Amino acid sequence: xxKVHVTTTVNGEEKEFLAEPRQSLLEVLRDELHLTxxxxxxxxxxxxxxxVVFDGTLVCAxxxxxxxxxxxxxETVEGMATREGLHPLQQAFLEETGxxxxxxxxxxxxxxxxxxKSNPNPSEQEIRFWLANNLCRCTGYDKIVKSVQKAAAVxxxx
Amino acid sequence: MHSFEFxxxxxxxxxxxxxxxxxxxxxxxxxxxxxxxxxxxxxLQPGLVVDAxxxxxxxxxxLGSDGLRLGAAxxxxxxxxxxxxxxxxxxxxxxxxxxxxxxxxxxxxxGGNLCNAAPSGDTIPALIALGAVATLIxxxxxRQLPVEAICLAPGRTALAANELLLSIHIPAPVxxxxxxxxxxxxxxxxxxxxxSVGSSVVLSADGGTFESARIALGSVGPTxxxxxxxxxxxxxxxxSDASLQQAADAxxxxxxxxxxxxxxxxxxxxxxxxxxxxxxxxxxxxxxx
Numbered sequence: 001x002x003k004v005h006v007t008t009t010v011n012g013e014e015k016e017f018l019a020e021p022r023q024s025l026l027e028v029l030r031d032e033l034h035l036t037x038x039x040x041x042x043x044x045x046x047x048x049x050x051x052v053v054f055d056g057t058l059v060c061a062x063x064x065x066x067x068x069x070x071x072x073x074x075e076t077v078e079g080m081a082t083r084e085g086l087h088p089l090q091q092a093f094l095e096e097t098g099x100x101x102x103x104x105x106x107x108x109x110x111x112x113x114x115x116x117k118s119n120p121n122p123s124e125q126e127i128r129f130w131l132a133n134n135l136c137r138c139t140g141y142d143k144i145v146k147s148v149q150k151a152a153a154v155x156x157x158x
Numbered sequence: 159m160h161s162f163e164f165x166x167x168x169x170x171x172x173x174x175x176x177x178x179x180x181x182x183x184x185x186x187x188x189x190x191x192x193x194x195x196x197x198x199x200x201x202l203q204p205g206l207v208v209d210a211x212x213x214x215x216x217x218x219x220x221l222g223s224d225g226l227r228l229g230a231a232x233x234x235x236x237x238x239x240x241x242x243x244x245x246x247x248x249x250x251x252x253x254x255x256x257x258x259x260x261x262x263x264x265x266x267x268x269g270g271n272l273c274n275a276a277p278s279g280d281t282i283p284a285l286i287a288l289g290a291v292a293t294l295i296x297x298x299x300x301r302q303l304p305v306e307a308i309c310l311a312p313g314r315t316a317l318a319a320n321e322l323l324l325s326i327h328i329p330a331p332v333x334x335x336x337x338x339x340x341x342x343x344x345x346x347x348x349x350x351x352x353x354s355v356g357s358s359v360v361l362s363a364d365g366g367t368f369e370s371a372r373i374a375l376g377s378v379g380p381t382x383x384x385x386x387x388x389x390x391x392x393x394x395x396x397x398s399d400a401s402l403q404q405a406a407d408a409x410x411x412x413x414x415x416x417x418x419x420x421x422x423x424x425x426x427x428x429x430x431x432x433x434x435x436x437x438x439x440x441x442x443x444x445x446x447x
Contacts, residue, residue: 004164045195045262065187132347134259
């Protein structure tokens with residue numbers, strides 16, 4: 001099958017790539033654009049390791065085709081930290097040990113960031129409900145919830 | 159995943175022309191939360207994937223005095239993020255808020271849930287209870303079918319190979335009406351219904367008598383089931399525990415579940431009985447509010 005030319009914006013930068021229609025956005029991000037922060041877990045929309053923001057909406061990148069990104073905006077974990085330092089969520093995950101092996105962490109960071117944008121001061125239940133599509137097999141989740149709560153406080157919501 | 163061609167039509171007529179040429183070799187991509195998973199698993203192998211999201215009217219929805227008209231590619235999240243839809247159509251909101259997690263709800267569409275035709279599709283019993291009508295379009299123009307006539311078997315619909323779903327229309331709630339959708343799952347969330355029920359009722363002005371009711375069942379047959387007789391027997395009856403129980407027994411009789419990894423026949427029939435009573439009770443209290 002012929003490859004499709006795709007122009008998209010990733011973390012504010014315009015990117016071009018050639019993709020086969022069968023490549024997911026996750027594969028394109030990792031294999032064509034070499035943005036390997038977004039992780040592959042289940043590859044069927046259950047685990048949330050590949051959570052990215054696609055045209056303003058939190059999605060699993062494994063459940064989007066790369067060719068669908070044409071003309072769209074994609075935000076990945078690589079866009080969170082700035083030259084000045086880590087994003088408050090990243091800092092809070094470090095301080096509260098919201099990660100162990102780290103595979104799920106980019107997805108949790110992206111999903112948590114989307115939560116705090118729409119709900120700057122979420123309750124514990126709201127955090128757990130929002131993050132239900134992100135699986136972690138190390139932390140038992142409590143440390144992740146605490147990390148999000150801390151980041152919310154630092155970011156001025158609480 | 160197998161190789162396929164990808165096209166992004168920008169009008170309905172362009173999409174219809176593609177389907178007319180490709181027929182069953184083509185699949186419509188709306189949210190992709192079922193299609194991409196099915197293709198990755200090898201269950202679906204279309205030669206052409208037609209992205210519905212380049213067609214503006216499939217992405218639009220109108221909330222007006224005649225009801226809610228949903229373009230086929232409107233996402234679950236779009237609906238529950240709209241306070242007007244949340245207020246006017248709580249049974250639909252109950253269904254779209256429990257399909258997968260937040261990232262799935264941001265992509266998954268009501269139209270896709272209907273066309274995927276899973277017996278457990280959460281929006282389908284809610285749509286049937288609400289009296290929703292689907293508009294399909296093919297080379298000969300549009301036609302309308304009530305939602306209960308869309309699903310024919312697991313994964314199979316009444317849509318011809320050269321037709322696509324254009325929109326779903328849910329009539330505006332009439333006075334003294336209410337509706338509710340509930341499912342049973344063994345987890346707290348993010349699971350597939352073991353059994354589910356959507357109910358809608360219209361009551362007399364004093365709220366004491368049923369004028370009409372519609373009840374639909376999920377996960378207890380090869381398709382979602384419109385339990386027409388169960389709803390019809392409520393017409394003219396007083397709102398009481400006895401009348402709710404009669405409807406629940408009739409709904410249970412309409413259920414034809416199987417034993418599988420998610421539940422047994424016995425459990426599912428019992429669940430239909432309980433969920434019918436609960437959804438009717440909630441629909442009644444919404445109608446009386």
